Amino acid sequence: MAISKVLNRFGATLAGVMAAGSALAQDSLQGLESIGKPVDGAMGWQPAVTELARDIHWMDNFLLIIITIITVFVTLLLVWVIIRYNRRRNPTPATFTHNTAIEIAWTFIPVLVLIFMVGPSLNRLNKQQIIPEADITIKAIGNQWYWTHEYVDHGFGFDSYMLGHPATMPEGTEGDEFKLSPSVKTLLADKGYSEDEFLLATDTAVVVPVGKTVVVQVTGADVIHSWTIPAFGVKQDAVPGRLAELWFNAEKEGVYFGQCSELCGKDHTYMPITVKVVSEEVYENWLDGAIEEYAGIPRDVKVATAN
Template identity: 65%
Template structure:
């Protein structure tokens, strides 16, 4: 299966990809994308991302308050107890109430942070029952995907990737491939020839591994990041809340072309997903949904 998907993926990259795979979710809004000169997070596309962004805001408030307090305390000590203002220094060696306070207060702050951060961590790490199951394999330098519920898979290359013979330049040919796939020049280095397609509102469970070196499958707008380690299988999950196109990158330095293995996820309606699924099963010789339904009965 792996060699079949690698062959089909390479042919897809060299021939501007399968028209059907590009057609899925045509006209979707591009939501999860880095913006030139922007600051802060990408719009949260999942509950996990919202939780992480809320936790980041909480920690920023706590850190800012501590920083202001410490800087203010230092300024007060410098002004109040310098040699000119206080020529005769105090002779005491310790202050028990103060020492207790600076021990207990940090413990309380850390306990508060832990009480708010651990639930977010557990929600990420406790994998729920999935409605869509996808196996992700990182290669040098592209991604392979298998929809294990339907026994088909494909590989995903950056449009214009060196792995498909591209020069990593925005040539006329690359622009044509981007437009054929429904993207613009602004999505160069982000868009892939084939995309992961998932239904909105459904729980997607991904099993992540690597075929050669360590990679990392990451979608910032989903709040997910999982290392793809050869010989190991790790899992992540998400449930996208809004239809659209979301981009990610390999986030673990994996070699010469590390920068050229982006991730494209299209979140579509359930009806659009079923239409795409039927076409993908036919295109990639997967198990038809009708057979699965019949065997289940």
């Protein structure tokens, strides 16, 4: 048991050292506006910054209108029946058991409503599932309980741990993990995050340029996870042994947050995703630094591909 504890502590310390080193390429990305995050007490969707997210919001409003009309109609119908056919006004109830016209209507009308909903729904689902040609390809691997992000075209990757995870904590702060302790508040501030972004912010963020098509290949290393960014309108299960894809094109610079959306074990709560959308110039500068820091493929090296 003692050996196991020593090994676990060594592993956490090593991960912390690696995480501290991996933050160097992202030091220049502070100061971005936090856009895509939950707001305490608010209702509704996070701001939509992709075409896919706007489609989802439109579909939600479209269905809400239909549901509201149906609800109001059924409620008025119930009120009318209660008033018109109560025992006082109708002491002798009817004895018939069928009404063919009504039965046809309550079968045919819902079918028409469903057909009316199918077109817009399939159109938006089709747009999500047909993956366009990528400007940038990123592989997201779900682990218990952190994400690994690999920039496929440039041959490098990094692990993303929640700020406050033991892997991100400095020495001498044992016992402060997974809570908004003073040391975690300092860590958040040093990384450019506010205290209300605890449980959302990670030590290393996915960095993408604004206005570019990003394809994310999603898989899992152990159990099923789920990669999602609400402001982008994307969510994809990360299933071990399978490689799924999603895509987005972010239209506004800023910081966006998501979380693993598939129950994956005891630390499922502590598995956020941070995406920073920056200008193309900033992205290119960051990419140069990341390639050097993570020992990626230099840009002047041509990698042969199989035909």
